[in-house]
Amino acid sequence: MVFLANQYALTAEHVVGVRGERLLFEKLNFKCSNGTVLYLQGANGTGKTTLLRTLCGLSKPYAGSISWCGENINSLAEEYYKHVLYIGHLPGIKEDLTALENLQFSMALSGTPFHLLQATEVLKMLGLARGLNLPTRMLSQGQKRRVALARLWLQDSPLWVLDEPFTALDVAATELLKKKIETFANAGGMVIMTTHQEVIIDAPNFIQLRLDS
C-alpha cells in the first residue's frame, strides 16, 4: 500500500532518559522499520511518556541519539516532524471549538488538507455523528479522545507515536483502533505506543519493550 514504497527507519542508540534529578532509563537501543509496532511497557513513572516525547522530538535525550533514516531527529526538526503523528496524554483539543474545527486545525498544523466530507465520515464511523456541531466541551472524555484519534484515519504520516491511546475508550472503539493500528502496520506504517490494557497487535514486527526491567 502506501508506505511500502518508502523505506523508513527510526533508530535509538544508547538513549538515556532523565526527569529532574532521576534516571529513568539508560542505554536504550532499538530499531523500528516499516511494519514495526513497538509496544512500550512499564509501571507508572518508569519513563514511558518521557521516552515517547523524546522520540517525537519534543524533548532532547539526556544522552544518546535518535535518528530517522540515518539522520539525527533534532537536526532534521521540521523535516522529521512531518513524518510523525503524535497523540499524547492531552488530546490537543480546544473545548470551545467543534470536533470538525478541531480536526481542521490539528491537520493543518501537519500540512494535511481538510476535506469536510471525509472528516465527517470518519467522525461518524467513530460514533460521533450526534456531536459533530457541538463544542467539544459538551463531549465525554471518551468522545474527546475519539476526536483526537480521528486524525489517524485522515493523515498519512508513516510514524505514529501514541501515548495511552486506549484510555477512556469503550470496547467497540478499542477494537476499532486496534484494527486500524493493525491495518496501518501491515501497510508498512510504524507505531510506537504505550498502554496499560492487555492488547496483542497482529503486526509484521511486534516488539515489546519493558522499561522497568
Add this chain to the structure above:
Amino acid sequence: MYKELGTFSVLYCVLARDIRVALRRQSDVAAVFFFFIIAASLFPLGSGADPKLLKAMAPSVLWVTALLSCMLSLSRMYASDHADGTLEQIMLSNQPTVLIVLMKILAHWLLSGLPLVLVAPLIGVQFNLSGAELQTLALSLLMGTLALSLIGSIGAALTLGIRGTGVLIAILVLPLYIPVLVFGAGAVNAVSIGMSANGALSLLGAVLAMALVFSPLASAAALRIALE
C-alpha cells in the same frame, strides 16, 4: 495521495482558529476593551474641569491605560494551548514554530490591541485633544500596541507553566514596555506643544521593528523550553 498545504494556508488556519476561539469567549476580549474605556474615562471625571490640565495629561493617561489593558490578557496568550496539549502539536508542526508564534501574537493584537486603537480617538475627545493630536495618538497606538503584544509574548512564553504568572509577567515585560510608552506618549506630547511627532514615531517604529524580529524567536525558544 494529497498535496501538502502551503505555509500560508497553515498560518491562515492558525490565525483564524485563534480568533474563532476568542470570539466564542467574548467576555475575555470584552474585558480588555471595557477596562480601557472605563479606566481612561474616569480620569476626566476625577481631575476636575480644567481643560488645560486634561489636555496636558491626556497622552500619558491614555497610553498608560492602553499599556495596562494590553497586559491584562497576556497570561492567556499561551496558557490554554499549553493546558490542552495544542502547544505540543504546534511544536511538532511541519511549519517553523517561529511563524506560528508570530500568528498567535498577531491574533492577540487583533483582539486586544486593535480595538483600543479604534476607540482611543473617541476617548481623546473627552480630554479636549485637537484633530492633529488625535491622529498622532491613533498612529502611535497602532504601532505601539503591536509592539506591546510582541514584547508581551516573550513574557507569556517564559512564565508558561508557573503558578501566579500575572505579577511575574508584569515584572518581566514592564522594563521592555518603557521605551514604547516613552516614545508613544512622547509623539502625542510633541504635537500638543506644536512640534513634529516624526522623531518619536520613528523611534517607536524602530522599537516595533526590533520586536518584530526578536520576539517570535525568543518566544518560540521559551515555549520549547517550557515543554521539555
